[in-house]
Amino acid sequence: MNDSTHALDAASTADVLVVGSGPTGLLLAGDLAAAGLSVTVVERRPHGISNLTRAFGVHARTLEMLDTRGLAEELIKGGTAVDHMDMFGRTTLDLTRLRSRFPFLLVTPQYEMERILERRALAEGVQFRYATELLTLHQDGDGVTATLRDAEDGRHLTARARYLVGADGSRSGVREALGLPFPGAAVIRSIVLADVRLEREPDTMLTVTGSGDSFAVVAPFGDGYFRVMGWNRKRQVPDTEPVDLEEIRAIAREALGADHGLHDPRWLSRFHSDERQAPSYRVGRVFLAGDAAHVHSPAGGQGMNTGLQDAANLSWKLAAVLRGRVGDPEALLDSYQAERHPVGASVLRSSGALVRLAMAHNPLQRTVRSLAVSILKTVRPAADKALAMISGVGIAYRAERGAHPLAGKRAPDLELARGRLYEALRQGRFVLVTPENAPLVAPGGVVGAHWRSGRAGSLLVRPDGYVAWASDGPDPAGLHTALQRWTGHA
Known part of the structure; x- marks a missing residue:
C-alpha cells in the first residue's frame, strides 16, 4: 500500500469513485482530478505496476489523446514506432498514410502506459486504495454507496461518491453488482x-x-x-x-x-x-468503461485503446455535470452510452473479422482471406479506411440531423495563430476557434483561439477532441445555442 492510500469509513466521500487502476481507470481518474474534482480509486490488486503485459500497441488516436494531456512524447521515447505492417505475407499496410501527427503504431508495454498515467493521477491529487475489493453498491438520488473489503485485514469499509465508474476489467465486480449481463x-x-x-x-x-x-x-x-x-x-x-x-x-x-x-x-x-459487450454502459449514477464494458479479440490491438477512449469520452462529461457546466446534465451523461456503445460493437466486429481471417483453415475461408488482402493491397481507399478505423482516427460520433458535416468527427491537430489545437486542449476545456479578425472572446470554461489560416468559419471542439459545433461563416445565433447546450454558458 503506497502513501496515497487512505482509510475509508462511513464518512468517506468523493465526487467520483473509480473501481480499477488499469489504463482506463487511471486516465479517467487523472482527468477528473485535473478538473478539480475529488477522486478515489480502489483496486483489488496490491499496489505495484506489473512488468507483465498483454497489451502492447498504442494507436494514433490514443497518442493524440495523450498529446492533449502532454503525455505522448514521453511514452513515445520509451517505445518503438512501427509505420508498416506485413499482412499474411501478401501486402504491407502503410501507416504513414494516416492523417495524424502520429502516423504509426507505438509498440510499448502496457505497464509503461500505466506508469505515466499513475504518476499524473497522483500529481493531480487522486487518492488510491489498493488491495480493496468492491462487494456491493447502492444508488440513491444523490449518489452511490459502495461496500468494500480490505484484503489485508478483512475489514468492511464504506465509501460514498456522487458517481461511480467500473473500470475493473472483464470480470468486473461493478458490472456484477449492477446485475448486468455480459453476453x-x-x-x-x-x-x-x-x-x-x-x-x-x-x-x-x-x-x-x-x-x-x-x-x-x-x-x-x-x-x-x-x-x-x-x-x-x-x-x-x-x-x-x-x-x-x-x-x-x-x-x-x-x-x-x-x-x-x-x-x-x-x-x-x-x-x-x-x-463480449454489456448492453448498457450507464445505470443511473454508475458507469462501465474499458474491459468492464467490452472485450474483444486481440487482433488489431484495439482493446486497451478502446478503453482509453471510453475514459476520454466520459471524464469531461462527468466533470461538466459535477461542475454545473452543461445545459442538460442527464442528456450529456446519456451521450456516453450513445457514443461509445456503437464504437465497442464496431471494434467487436472488426477485431473478430481479423482474427477469423488469421484462423482461416478450409479452402473457402482462405479464398476469402486472399480476397480481403487483395482488396487492401490494390484498393487504396479501402486500405486507408481500414487503417483509420483500427487506429481510431476514423471513428466519429453521430450528430443531430441538420448539423454541420464536421459535427461529431475527430478534430485534427490544427495549426492555430498561437500553437496547436491539441496544445490548447491541454486545459481540459472546450476550444472555440474563430477567424483571425474576430474578437478573441470566449465564455467561462471555454478557451478562445484563432485560425492560423484565413478561414472564415468557426469551430467548437470538445475536451475529448471531437467537434461539437461548426460553421462555414458568421453564425452568432448558432454559436450561442451550441455554447448554451454544451457548456451551460453563452
Whole structure:
C-alpha cells in the first residue's frame, strides 16, 4: 500500500469513485482530478505496476489523446514506432498514410502506459486504495454507496461518491453488482504469448501472418525484446497449461517459416479471448468503461485503446455535470452510452473479422482471406479506411440531423495563430476557434483561439477532441445555442 492510500469509513466521500487502476481507470481518474474534482480509486490488486503485459500497441488516436494531456512524447521515447505492417505475407499496410501527427503504431508495454498515467493521477491529487475489493453498491438520488473489503485485514469499509465508474476489467465486480449481463463467447482459445529476444529480426518490424494450422504476430518493444503471439489449431489446451519456448518456436516456424532464433524469454503466458459487450454502459449514477464494458479479440490491438477512449469520452462529461457546466446534465451523461456503445460493437466486429481471417483453415475461408488482402493491397481507399478505423482516427460520433458535416468527427491537430489545437486542449476545456479578425472572446470554461489560416468559419471542439459545433461563416445565433447546450454558458 503506497502513501496515497487512505482509510475509508462511513464518512468517506468523493465526487467520483473509480473501481480499477488499469489504463482506463487511471486516465479517467487523472482527468477528473485535473478538473478539480475529488477522486478515489480502489483496486483489488496490491499496489505495484506489473512488468507483465498483454497489451502492447498504442494507436494514433490514443497518442493524440495523450498529446492533449502532454503525455505522448514521453511514452513515445520509451517505445518503438512501427509505420508498416506485413499482412499474411501478401501486402504491407502503410501507416504513414494516416492523417495524424502520429502516423504509426507505438509498440510499448502496457505497464509503461500505466506508469505515466499513475504518476499524473497522483500529481493531480487522486487518492488510491489498493488491495480493496468492491462487494456491493447502492444508488440513491444523490449518489452511490459502495461496500468494500480490505484484503489485508478483512475489514468492511464504506465509501460514498456522487458517481461511480467500473473500470475493473472483464470480470468486473461493478458490472456484477449492477446485475448486468455480459453476453458473448470465446472467439479463440489457447493463444500463447512470449516476450523474447531474436537472433534474426524479421524483415518487417510488425508482422501478422498465418500458414497451415497456425498464425503468429511479431512486434518489437525497442529494448531488445520482441512480442511473439501465436496460436495453433492442433494445440487447444486450458489457460492453465504451461507454455514452453519450444511451443512458441514450433508455431513461429509453421506460421512465419522460421523461428528467428527466439530465446531468453522474460515472460510466457497462455490465454483465451472472448467477444463480449454489456448492453448498457450507464445505470443511473454508475458507469462501465474499458474491459468492464467490452472485450474483444486481440487482433488489431484495439482493446486497451478502446478503453482509453471510453475514459476520454466520459471524464469531461462527468466533470461538466459535477461542475454545473452543461445545459442538460442527464442528456450529456446519456451521450456516453450513445457514443461509445456503437464504437465497442464496431471494434467487436472488426477485431473478430481479423482474427477469423488469421484462423482461416478450409479452402473457402482462405479464398476469402486472399480476397480481403487483395482488396487492401490494390484498393487504396479501402486500405486507408481500414487503417483509420483500427487506429481510431476514423471513428466519429453521430450528430443531430441538420448539423454541420464536421459535427461529431475527430478534430485534427490544427495549426492555430498561437500553437496547436491539441496544445490548447491541454486545459481540459472546450476550444472555440474563430477567424483571425474576430474578437478573441470566449465564455467561462471555454478557451478562445484563432485560425492560423484565413478561414472564415468557426469551430467548437470538445475536451475529448471531437467537434461539437461548426460553421462555414458568421453564425452568432448558432454559436450561442451550441455554447448554451454544451457548456451551460453563452
